[in-house]
Amino acid sequence: MDLISLADIRAAADRVRGHVVRTPLLSCPWSETPLWLKPENLQPVGAFKIRGVVNALAHLDAAAREAGVVTHSSGNHGQALAYAARARGLHCVVVVPEGASRVKVAAMRRFGAEIVTVPPAERQATTRKLLEERGLTLVPPFDAPEIIAGQGTVGEEICQDLAEPGTVLVPVGGGGLASGVATAVRQLSPGTRVLGVEPELAGDAAESLRVGQLVTWSPEWTRRTIADGTRVGLSELTFAHLRARLDGIVTVTENEIRSAMGTIARESRIVAEPSGAVALAAVMAGRVPAKGPTVAVVSGGNVEPSLLSEVVASERRG
């Protein structure tokens, strides 16, 4: 299987410049060990997803641009696609299951997306039908080289801002972000260890790496974690990237995730969603043996206000 290269990521960096926030690295003077956060929650839709989407849209030819794009993710990817499509003047259709979060659907509508609501079991079929009948282009959340290359710009920026970090920690859901970041960092800073992080309760990627083949956990099983962005499984493409380029995956507990969310808000003054807090959770819980300055990617910040309020108010450190 063909893996993406650093050149793909550099080309993506040229395409996303000016369309995404060039996020700074934030030092953490409150941490006892040298620690930096890469705050992708600062992107306009609150997640790194915008990077891959902008890169993917830049690849469309004139006919595809004319017809528009479609996805069936109603989470951060759907919002990112709706936002980026509007910025380029493209029509965007999002197929959402009945019962999807009204807040998220409202956000996609605000970005001008056409919402097609269907019973959950019909999402794939409806999407396929839209592709055929209306000539729309499918923009998947992670299973495409252009998406992975776009997410990899996060890794390139980390290496621009911090010479030779000891460890870079990246949340793993579908694996697009981790695949891209590992590709960039391994090339640009060969001495740096790149680790994925996921919740124990959605530890399918860790198990896949351990057994050496793609393992899928059922949605009923991964639904147990509050880190909704990590519930999805890898694809063959992202698994191939992670197996070749990641130094390992560590897992964290639900309490560790909540605690990290609170610390990020109180001490670093940014809002992380549960999936966005897993990398810091791994550092705080001591699940990563120290090795030089550490960078934890905060992948997103789209969290229910009630959960945010709860984690902020619970125990404070120091």
Added chain:
Amino acid sequence: MDLISLADIRAAADRVRGHVVRTPLLSCPWSETPLWLKPENLQPVGAFKIRGVVNALAHLDAAAREAGVVTHSSGNHGQALAYAARARGLHCVVVVPEGASRVKVAAMRRFGAEIVTVPPAERQATTRKLLEERGLTLVPPFDAPEIIAGQGTVGEEICQDLAEPGTVLVPVGGGGLASGVATAVRQLSPGTRVLGVEPELAGDAAESLRVGQLVTWSPEWTRRTIADGTRVGLSELTFAHLRARLDGIVTVTENEIRSAMGTIARESRIVAEPSGAVALAAVMAGRVPAKGPTVAVVSGGNVEPSLLSEVVASERRG
């Protein structure tokens, strides 16, 4: 009275580079009008204060560096000075009143500051004594040209990132930030309107501009606002800058401040302290007639967890 110039701010920008976070402008797709936030809460001590302090320390001669620095602010300025002094290897003394926030004192200690605790009435006298006996240099929170020039780098960066904003809104406490930002923006983008914002309950700067002379409100009076960073009054130096270079000051209510804090956390995924939210509060409350793209400076994010938790949980917009 001599006012600072754009050249002073540009020189400060060279000195602070690499020592402060180059904060991006964050677009607000959730806003109905074009709106950007300048998130100074992302600085390592959670506030813009680090800019002025780093610039001031760069001006010290060898003898002054040897002796060290002192201040009697136990708020964001004290933390910023302790942090910046440690980074330069300078000794830092902070004179704090008995009963000061233990969290803030602990943070200053963590940055290596020597804490001298005195009865509130003795702060000035003790500071003076330290200046004389130990040859320390006083680094004030706002009443010095180097401090104002450092804070002005916020304004220069805004103009680098956004061509000709219609309006720039800046919180006003002691007036150092507003003085610096107004100086930079007025020169770099003459068509832009620069407005200060303060709470109604600490509206001393607005009254000073209105009556044309420096008006001081008693601490008992300004203590009524939750926006603790705006309780302090202007100095003659900052008043002179604001009178010459600001287009006006608007005031906001306590409820408007709380509401803006909640919106910033939920919709822009960053944490603002009450003083840091006043500029956005002015926009959201419709206190600023629309005039092109608007930039609201979020000056800091050091907020009590209980208050943050409360504003996040209350009513959400949209």
